Amino acid sequence: MAIMNTENNTFFESVQRNFDKAAAHTRFDKGVLAQIKACNSILRIKFPVKIGEQVEVIEAYRVQHSHHKLPCKGGIRFSMEVDQEEVMALAALMTYKCAIVNVPFGGGKGGIKIDSKKYSAFDLEKITRRYTSELCKKNFIGPGIDVPAPDYGTGAREMSWILDTYSSLNPGDINAQACVTGKPISQGGVRGRTEATGLGVFYGLREAVSFADDMEKLGLETGVEGKRIIVQGLGNVGYHTAKYFQEAGAKLVGLIEFNGAIYNEDGLDLDAVQAHRQTTGGILNFPGAVNFADPAEGLEQDCDILIPAALESVIHKDNADRIKAKIVGEAANGPITAEADEILHSKGILVLPDVYLNAGGVTVSYFEWLKNLSRVRYGRLEKRFNDNMYKELIDIIESMTGKRVSDLERKTILRGPDEIDLVHSGLEDTMIGAYREIRDIHVSLEGKGDLRTAAFICAINKIGVAYEELGIFP
Template identity: 60%
Template sequence: MAGINQQQDFHFFDDVCRFVDKAAQFTDHDKGLLSQIKACNSVYRFQFPIRRGNSFEIIHAWRVEHSHHMMPTKGGIRYSDMVNEDEVMALAALMTYKCAIVNVPFGGGKGGIKINTKNYTTAELENITRRYTVELIKKNFIGPGIDVPAPDYGSGEREMAWIADTYMMMNPGSLDALGCVTGKPIALHGVHGRKEATGRGVAFATRECVSIAEDMKKLGLSTGLEDKKIIVQGLGNVGYNAAKYLIEFGATIVGICEYEGAIYNENGLDLDEIVSHRKSTGSILGYSKAKKEFRNSGEGLEQECDILIPAALENQITSDNISRIKAKIIIEGANGPTTPDAAAAFIEAGGIIVPDMYANAGGVTVSYFEWLKNLSHVSFGRMDRRYAENANKNILNTIESATGLSLSAAQRAIIAKGASELELVNSGLEDTMVHSYHEIREKMVSNNKIPDLRTAAFVLALDKIATSYINMGIWP
């Protein structure tokens, strides 16, 4: 993100391995098994030509399958001119640990296409996406039981629809073909709630973090999100939805950071007004209700707040700026936004970091629900929604008859209502995020040598992955 320089010697995959090594000290797993868990099982680096006018351009791309302890592997495809092999490997590794933490039965995978999407027409992007999919099919790097991509930075429902269509054309008669990719449009058997799932999950993670009185007391904060001041970096799908749901939960968004700059108002910002302003002007800068604005978006991270949510790209909070971060809690909405040295300094100073592989796991959780829907070929709630409504109505009728109470039509509708697919998906997501946070925290609290939530999360992931290898007989 502009305003915060990406270090040229930054090695994302090495940083992930450093976190794993730190957690491994608190396990008794065989060193060889730990080495296997850390390693990327398959790294597919390839290139292909596309025609642009009267010339050709070479597109560089990757697909990494980090772990096969669970199949299929799962992970998004990043469209960015900054993408590289190290980044894709790191993100694939994080997906492995992320899935283990939230009990989603996938191995980790990730893809990358090295392009700036703004430089290509829709037709060219479709050509690139379909050709990328064909290359994956040729090498058996995609399929409902093999490797299931999803959206990531620079991609969305449209690209996932192109992938699904290409896979179906190349696999005629495949009953479960639509399960080859998630994050699809609803019309192509996507699942309701997938688009906003990652941001909603970040909001649930934040809510759970501030619900622990013991932890908040150490920070000098009250429990709950009411009156909590939050700065969000990134106004994309994750950042916007995280901010939206946090506002619904009672929090106040005081700062927004984007690549063009940052805005701040300690009394709160109107999220939808900012989005409208940006659509009309092309920038969040110049928003009339901002009391401060910064051309360097990095300065926006350093303003007064209780909670900072980096929801943009990796390597945003480093040893260079961590001393100027005033937040007491960092919720990692993006993958790898905090470097190990910066994280250690923040924890040492008494702060709390809710780690990325838990905090942003809402996307893969709901992708799992979509995959299940595609394999079962039936929408959630379709079989029992009306039955539940009728059963609830019968209960209401019995209660009213026995007590003489009379509910209004609106009250009856609310109580009798059967759950829709969206409501079931959101319920499953909330349950996952709530259960997983307390599982991570309990691991940390039960072993006072584990210094932070990230290490505890990695310990949990290592335990679960190691158990899978051992139970499968892959490791003695």
């Protein structure tokens, strides 16, 4: 049985509903709130592409939700589920997400309605390049206008095609590399982008479990070590989330994939599960684990932290009451429906919302965009200077103490930061700072809203102030 959502609310309606709940706690009038909520620009296109001997008409979208800051920012997904409402909802989430983590972008999102598995790499390249040319025609792409990124069904390969197409159509644009993020390193990508969303999920949850008052209410100790974790989805986000939790000393007790789930109270070794998956084609029948043919059952097993990192609406009104986790971290977009959210809140479960928790991807995309505009690799200017300064400090310490630092200690201290170190450090600081802002708002609500409401209030306040300072509301 597949995970099903039996509610009538669409993903877009859920986003709007969350906005309205938060807006009631802000000081802005209805007109300002209506502007923040509205999708500013919607591009719906159909274009022909020759696939083999046949011509196919491809349906595609790009939505720019907010122009309070430019460029707009958001991924492009390849999926048969793509429609205008879904893209609008995801673009709106991007606006709020960027505001929460203090990334100066408006929200955008794109999608092409195809099943990418049915096309060769050659045909996917033709579709992607034609889509990019359509965006260029309509002025829906550019380093200062709208900057796409990978999403479901796309990756660095597709981003390199977009960059090449944009560059060929804009030969005089010296900032062309910044027209898209998530590129290969050789094309101006940034180290650390691949694991960014999963690492951001880890940093966000790690910060959440560091507050003694909050953990006491849940009956948990502070810290990640020893926490029992279930992760739904072993794609890029789920895998890296599970990896960082396991490395930090958490116990990975459950893993869920589309064709089933496994559970072991004593813990699962992620690398061993991945090896088993490659050998057998799935995670079921992993030695020592209990199998669940229905992946939905995996969500309902006992754990401290449940991390849905794959599909939308996997926790809904029909299964929310059976969730045993004390904390749910939304690594995916919209994995909890509005009705389920209220049920979880009434049960005292702490939900870290997607609009904050999976913002690691756009945060590191921002770093890549800045790198492309400056055309300087992070660490290139200061790494050697730092190495030399650390060496001088060690020499001074050895001279004053008369003791020699060991070779291992010397090597550790002398190592200056590489690009990936700086990217991870920037992401960590961003996720910690954003969570503290959200938590402060949540505390100020005095029980009148959850962390999701607090996150949306945080976003609306920042966007509303930006609009006021632009002076567009005389």
